[in-house]
Amino acid sequence: MTEPRRPPELGDIQETLLIPLYARAVETSKRHGMLSDPRAVEMVDAIDYDFTRFDGAKSLLGANLRTLLFDAWVADFLQRHPKGTVVEIGTGLNTRFERLDNGTVHWIDLDLPDVIELRRTFFQDTDRRRMLALSVTDPAWTDEVRKSPGPYFLAAEAVLIYLEEQQVHSVFDLIAERLPGALLALETAAGRMVDSQDSHDVLGKVAARMRWRCDDPTALERWRPGVHLTDSCSFARLPAPVARRLNPAYRLMLRAASLLRRRDMEAYRFNLFRFAD
Numbered sequence: 001m002t003e004p005r006r007p008p009e010l011g012d013i014q015e016t017l018l019i020p021l022y023a024r025a026v027e028t029s030k031r032h033g034m035l036s037d038p039r040a041v042e043m044v045d046a047i048d049y050d051f052t053r054f055d056g057a058k059s060l061l062g063a064n065l066r067t068l069l070f071d072a073w074v075a076d077f078l079q080r081h082p083k084g085t086v087v088e089i090g091t092g093l094n095t096r097f098e099r100l101d102n103g104t105v106h107w108i109d110l111d112l113p114d115v116i117e118l119r120r121t122f123f124q125d126t127d128r129r130r131m132l133a134l135s136v137t138d139p140a141w142t143d144e145v146r147k148s149p150g151p152y153f154l155a156a157e158a159v160l161i162y163l164e165e166q167q168v169h170s171v172f173d174l175i176a177e178r179l180p181g182a183l184l185a186l187e188t189a190a191g192r193m194v195d196s197q198d199s200h201d202v203l204g205k206v207a208a209r210m211r212w213r214c215d216d217p218t219a220l221e222r223w224r225p226g227v228h229l230t231d232s233c234s235f236a237r238l239p240a241p242v243a244r245r246l247n248p249a250y251r252l253m254l255r256a257a258s259l260l261r262r263r264d265m266e267a268y269r270f271n272l273f274r275f276a277d
């Protein structure tokens with residue numbers, strides 16, 4: 001018997017998890033998509049939500065490119081530290097573990113309680129992977145992470161932009177004090193992108209709004225001594241492992257966009273920070 005479709009009872013920011021989920025499901029149904037995620041297709045089918053509001057939005061492609069970039073950073077970490085711990089901050093219904101599990105990594109999926117409740121209907125804890133229902137602003141999550149073997153890779157994909165700057169600052173303080181040596185991946189949205197979000201092709205369709213404005217990710221190095229920006233890029237200049245995954249049509253589209261809309265593309269950046277030991 002098929003399970004009944006479940007309507008997600010989620011807060012406004014939490015609802016945004018449905019955007020990258022749908023992006024992965026749509027891409028999976030394409031013949032030459034940039035990624036394949038059958039679990040995302042299953043989850044979209046099981047959730048009672050009008051996903052069609054996002055149909056045709058270019059930002060769905062952007063969400064997948066971002067996911068591939070975060071995948072590449074995590075894969076690189078796992079090459080060097082196969083038994084380390086990856087923490088998905090604001091995991092939503094993310095499936096990175098399914099794509100990258102090497103059989104030895106430890107994995108923690110952190111999100112707010114209503115999201116973890118939904119996530120538990122699709123995923124189960126195992127001896128190497130578990131869910132934590134806590135806010136990233138609650139220091140308790142770092143206590144849980146410290147019980148897992150280091151080093152730590154913290155992936156905050158499409159999460160911190162929804163917080164106030166002072167909350168992001170407190171997350172940096174927490175990591176510097178409690179998880180020295182960690183790597184943290186996050187994206188930044190410049191003020192002009194935050195100002196124009198009401199007309200954004202997917203954000204304009206949901207209630208959540210980006211709060212944190214960051215014109216220059218290098219400025220975050222000055223928040224705490226020992227915080228270093230080790231990598232930073234935009235859609236206009238993606239690293240080779242990600243660019244290689246794109247079919248010629250996507251490559252052409254990105255090239256055209258980076259020539260015609262370079263300033264817009266540079267407003268949204270993907271950044272990798274290292275916290276000193």
Ligand SMILES: C[S@@+](CC[C@H](N)C(=O)[O-])C[C@H]1O[C@@H](n2cnc3c(N)ncnc32)[C@H](O)[C@@H]1O
Nearest residue numbers: 014016017020090091092111135136157158159
């Ligand atoms: C756009 S979704 C991204 C989901 C996931 N990272 C992905 O890429 O598929 C934003 C996620 O951040 C989570 N989030 C927002 N504020 C949070 C907080 N204070 N603590 C933990 N998670 C939070 C939301 O619940 C949501 O799942």
